[in-house]
Amino acid sequence: MAVAYVSNERKITALAAGVLLLSSFSLGGCASSTAGSSLMDARAEASEAVKTSAYPPLEDPANKRETATMTPAERLKLQKELIAARDRQAAAGKARGAVAPIEPTKP
Numbered sequence: 724m725a726v727a728y729v730s731n732e733r734k735i736t737a738l739a740a741g742v743l744l745l746s747s748f749s750l751g752g753c754a755s756s757t758a759g760s761s762l763m764d765a766r767a768e769a770s771e772a773v774k775t776s777a778y779p780p781l782e783d784p785a786n787k788r789e790t791a792t793m794t795p796a797e798r799l800k801l802q803k804e805l806i807a808a809r810d811r812q813a814a815a816g817k818a819r820g821a822v823a824p825i826e827p828t829k830p
Contacts, residue, residue: 793801
């Protein structure tokens with residue numbers, strides 16, 4: 724049985740060759756064929772995509788309302804309904820033994 728001794732120089736050469744081979748395989752996937760396209764074509768295609776956002780753009784003015792805001796009569800009616808709902812909730816809370824809420828002060 725013969726024992727073969729490999730010098731350190733050959734080990735380094737074999738390791739370097741292996742690294743080059745593996746890196747050429749991994750980088751080969753990045754170099755795909757894009758027949759007839761250039762960097763400028765890619766930028767033109769990217770700018771055509773519609774960019775949507777959850778927020779409106781700042782440079783656009785606000786849209787006009789289709790309906791008018793609440794009239795003073797509608798506002799008063801809504802305010803009375805809210806006060807009545809608050810009073811019903813306060814009465815229900817007192818019936819359960821809860822602490823009475825602090826009355827809001829007018830600004």
